Amino acid sequence: MNVNQQPHMASPYGQPQPGYQGYPQPGYGGGHVPSGYPAQYAPYNGPGAAYQQGPPQGVRGPPTSGAPSVSGAQSYSQFGQGETQNGPPPMGAPPQSPPVSQPYTAGAVNLSGPQPHYSQQFGAPPVSMQHMTNQMASMQVGSTAPSPAGQGYAPPSVSQAAMSAPYTPAAPPTFPPTSTAPSQPPPTEAVAQPPPQSYYGAPPPAQLPFPNAFSSTGPTQPQAPPPVSPQSFPQAPPVSQPPFSTAQVPPGPTQPPFAGMQGPPMASQGPPMANHVPPTQPGMPPGPINASLSGPPPQPGMQGYPPQQNGAFGQVRGPQPGYTGPYPGQPNYGAPSGAPAAAPPALKRLDPDSIPSPIQVIEDDKANKGSEPFTTGVRGQAPPLVTTKFQVKDQGNASPRYIRCTAYNIPCNSDMAKQSQVPLAAVIKPLAPLPPDETPPYLVDHGESGPIRCNRCKAYMCPYMQFIEGGRRFQCGFCSCVTEVPPHYFQHLDHTGKRVDCYDRPELSMGSYEFTATVDYCKNNKIPQPPAFIFLIDVSYNAVKNGMVGIVCQELKTLLDYLPRENPDVESNIRVGFVTYNKVLHFYNVKASLAQPQMMVVSDVADMFVPLLDGFLVNVSESRVVIESLLDQIPEMFADTRETESVFGPVIQAGLEALKAADCAGKLFVFHSSLPIAEAPGKLKNREDKKLVGTDKEKSLFQPQVSFYNTLAKECVAQGCCVDLFLFPNQYVDVATLGVVPTSTSGSIYKYTYFQASSDQERFLNDLRRDVQKQVGFDALMRVRTSTGIRATDFFGSFYMSNTTDVELAGLDCDKTVTVEFRHDDKLSEETGALMQCAVLYTSCSGQRRLRIHNMAVNCCSQLADLYRNCETDTIINFFAKYAYRSVLCSPIKNVRDSLVNQCAQILACYRKNCASPSSAGQLILPECMKLLPVYLNCVLKSDVLQPGADVSLDDRAYLRQLVSTLDVSESHVFFYPRLLPLQKVDVMSMSLPVAVRNSEERLSRGGVYLLENGLNIFLWVGVNAQQELLQNIFGTPAFGQIDPNMTSLPALDNPFSKRLREIIESFRAQRSRYMKLMVVKQEDKLELIFKHFLVEDKSNNGGASYVDFLCHMHKEIRQLLS
DSSP, X not given: OOTTOOOTTSOOSSOOOOOBTTBOOOOOTTSOOTTOOOOSSOOOOOOSOSOOOSOOTTSOOOOSSSSOOXXXXXXXXXXXXXXXXXXXXXXXXOOSOOOOOOOOOOOOOOOOSOOOOOOOOOOOOOSSHHHHHHHHHHOOXXXXXXXXXXXXXXXXXXXXXXXXOOOOOSSOOOOOSSOOOTTSOOHHHHHHOOOSSOSSSSOOSOOOOOSGGGOSOSSSOOOXXXXXXXXXXXXSOOTTOOOOOOSOOOOOOOOOOOSSOOOSOOGGGOSHHHHSOOOOOTTOOOOOSSOXXXXXXXXXXXXXXXXXXXXXXXXXXXXXXXXXXXXXXXXXXXXXXXXXXXXXXXXXXXXXXXXXXXXXXXXXXXXXXXXXXXXXXXXXXXXOOTTSOOOEEOSSSOOTTTEEESBSEEESSHHHHHHHOOOOXXXXXXXXXXXTTSOOOOEEOOGGGOOOBOTTTOOBOOTTOEEEGGGTEEEOTTTOOEEEOOGGGOOOBOTTSOBTTGGGOHXXXXXXXXXXXXXXXXXXXSOOOOOEEEEEEEOSHHHHHTTHHHHHHHHHHHHGGGOOOSSTTSOOOOEEEEEEEXXXXXXXXXXXXXXXXXXXXXXXXXXXXXXXXXTTSBOTTTSHHHHHHHHHHHHHHTTTOOOOOOOSHHHHHHHHHHHHHHTOOEEEEEEEOSOOOSSSTTOOOOOOOGGGTTSGGGGGGGSOSOSHHHHHHHHHHHHTEEEEEEEOOSSOOOHHHHTHHHHHTXXXXXXXXXXXXXXXXXXXXXXXXXXXXXOEEEEEEEEEEEOTTEEEEEEESSOBOSSSSOEEEXXXXXXXXXXXXXXXXXXXXXXXXEEEEEEEEEEOTTSOEEEEEEEEEEEEESSHHHHHHSBOHHHHHHHHHHHHHHHTTTSOHHHHHHHHHHHHHHHHHXXXXXXXXXXXXXXXXXXXXXXXXXXXXXXXXXXXXXXXXXXXXXXXXXXXXXXXXXXXXXXXXXXXXXXXXXGGGOOTTOSSOOOOOOSSGGGOOTTOEEEEEOSSEEEEEEOTTOOHHHHHXXXXXXXXXXXXXXXXXXXXXXXXXXXXXXXXXXXXXXXXXXXXXXXXXXXXXXXXXXXXXXXXXXXXXXXXXXXXXXXXXXXXXXXXXXX
């Protein structure tokens, strides 16, 4: 028995469990359970009717003989293409190219009219844990094939005591995309309907039965819910485990079919299995087709992951004798299992192992796509997931490190896009760093004449330009305009119509490359000056007392040797300047000819100017001695300061004026500690008001409280002045307002609340080092061009826009992303696909003006099934999060959350209606590439910005809101669904990591140690029963009680495990743009509440739903949209 396991009386049958150690037990169903939180979604209350007398009207009974039914031409596979499947295909699975989609037609069957329902039957609870185990052993989770008895009915399989399964009629009803029935409005209308009732506050009406195994459409067979799995119940009941009510919930009427059914399958559909064969599953582990569960499912903490029931949740199926799958390695979906078993039914919540697992999908993708390079030459090919390590070969489309799309097969027209509600967007990271084994973009120099461009739309030369008339002219792939080829660029064409120098020129064969820009591309038509970095340090009382001033000055002495440069052998030509400030500003002359630095004070902060021109911005190597002397003196000069007030607006004005005077672009590094309350432009007041949270006025807390900073930001952008803000607050500093300038100038905000030198210095210095050293472009302008039919309509990120097309970025570093949403303005064609070109004009850190070009071609489709087969969920979630986080500025948060849930339900309902094969309304069917949409969307809904706990400050929410707006897809993925590694399974001899576990408390073993990372922090969770040897290897002490929970770095011990663990932590930190501070969390310690906040599959303290509850809720929303 697992250490977590309690005796079997742990009450899966409905008695609420008492609160544990002061953590209240969550309440369900909208009301308050004593000591509970208000629940957000009603619980799933167990199956509806268990017995059904006679087949319902209009449904045929089971066939009496073994002959197949009339609609024999129907495919064996009952589910649509691209759908999830119930079992791993073997190694020899066919290649992954999905089949061409065909419309699914089936014979018409009328299932109209409400179904009768009868009272719920409950058997006796299982007698012992062993009994439960036996029942689980008899449940098979695997792919099934139809039996010889024809579709819909089968003799029980020899290998199992079969579960009861619903009877499926021979020709199930189809859901045609367009319906003539008055009862079913056209899809576009149906999509636009909001769900009839809100799921906040009052409990919703009794839920319709959720999984198909519980639905009431079967023949006269007793329906048994699945037996209780011998799941481990930790001493703390898992937060997401509802105390189920055993009251009977009658099911609602089953969904009436859509009228206007089509006739029998068309002859053109070919042999039976050609029709609905789904594409091979990316990443199913190899194994036998009929993988059955022998014995209990794996306990949390066991190696491997539980069998994944992918498609129709809640329906447990077993293998049938007689048939293999439709073709080798292709599991068959949806065939019913055998005759009912007389197992004593027990009521239990939906088993978390039977719903889609993020870990399984991630591991499958690694197994499938991690081994060979991803070549970008194929149009519309979805890349590996961001969690998979892979190499990219650029063959004409930009690498997914630069551009990731929400869909690689976009609808041909706007009606189809509206119907599906799948957002069409691209997350673009123009200066993304590449791994060492990939070539950075080539730099192309066309000399005086500059880059070759289309005459009409001004798109840059790229692989999508078609050369005609023997190479003398080219036709633009974006606007179809024909342009003369300049004589110096002329080249002959080969027999295929390609230029013979095609592969010698990056702009004709690559997806990403750079052009050197001519003087016409420079501001005011003159070559830019090298950029400057200005360090502005708060020297008020708080900043000096917490040690920040001393740490910054000490670090800058060495850091100035590492300013960004393009050639590592040449010194950087970035100039530097220094300012300190409290209520007044102190400028420093650090000219090389001086023996000592000179200080000049400007006390008239209302009218800011720079008191010196010569000697403020200097070259580091020339003025090194004077700079070091200044950095030694600053902490001493202000050591005894009593000045508590500081200014902020004039500080940025000072840096901006200095850059204007030097006529260059640059970056300001501002180190600031408190709310600027001193009399000066941009003065703020404390407006933190927790009473506004949850009201319609909450949005005002995310908006700047004065317009001064918006105007200042606009001036900064015009000069190419980017601002990075390092905050060290001990109380409210109004990040929403102070952050306006950094977010408008594409800067970054770093926040170290309650900064303490001992515990936070390491994180701050690593952030500062990376921020100063990273590749950055200045004074950047970005434009996204698209081929006819779509256009860029909306942009998300940290930037400024003075018109509708140009994204202005005062500074663009290698971590920043810009997310672009596209809309149709015309029809697209499947032959040509859709093209986009992102062009970024910027000044490199050496002062050279350049153009970086990224090109992307995607497919277009006229079938919804093709769209749903080629989406990327991680990118969709990145877009949804940014869209929602921007919406909180102008809409009440409740509306933002509702619209997210509604759009997700519409995406899945459209798939269910138009792409999935007909099946019982009790089944939840998800598209294969979107099966994680509900779990990830729930993580966004539960995030601190959209659903804060009582302990989350307004500053933290404003900070996270601004942080997420620039995250790339890999960072947003780990931010919303953290990575959780079981360290007890680390193999010190191997470089590979153990398989991660799902983010739920019930997956943690009391005897284990786990590492959780979310992009901002790393938590090391230590179970109370962790092995002594493990603790000795990590902490140098065998006793749990002697571990110091305040440590922020692990001791460097001389053993292989300690060494490997520190390597893992360092490798995690190297992958993220911010340094993650390590926090040690001992089980049952006060810090554990913070750690549990990141176990995102569980119900959260602030009322966020568990994954299981949210999936049930989504299912209900989908059914409402369909009915």
